Amino acid sequence: MANDPHEESYDYREIDDVIHGRVRLALMAFLSGAGSADFSDLKKRIGVTDGNLSIHIKKLEEAGYVRVTKRFNNKRPQTICHLTDAGRKAWIVYIARMEALLTPPAAE
Template sequence: MDKQEFNPAALDEVIHGKLRLAIMAYLSAVSEASFTEVKARTEASDGNLSVHMRKLEEAGYIEVGKTFVGRRPRTTLKLTANGRKAWIAYLDQLRQLTGS
């Protein structure tokens, strides 16, 4: 990787929020996760997780699916191709910051 000067303005503000960062990190390691699973992993409330999921979805970083299992609704989340690219770019920026 080229040694470039770190530019804090280049950090993706959509990802940089604490909960959105946790969501992106978790989803980058799995193919898909349920709302309940992400909620447990991030220790978020239903409402807070929903708000941050929506921001990531609006940015095109995650895909939210809604299905039913029996009569129970099931919400799933997964990274989109653009979300994975944005995640990798975000990690590259952090590496530049740390000099890694």
């Protein structure tokens, strides 16, 4: 971060790499509105394979951004992903960081 609080920082290291991956970004964007979704719906909406989605969900889960629950629905297993409070906070910080990076510097 810059020393002057009025000086904009374009430091790429301030971007949350856990969220910034394309699939994880799509997951977080969807869950930020939906709150939770089942695996099949996420797979269909994001357009990824089972394995690819599982890997990215696991990474978000390890970061504490999503919580995964498993249940049965009509004797069929169902995996539900929930955005956690920590995930929502991280998402808000991520969006603010992206907005700051995309805002042109003020003319002097």
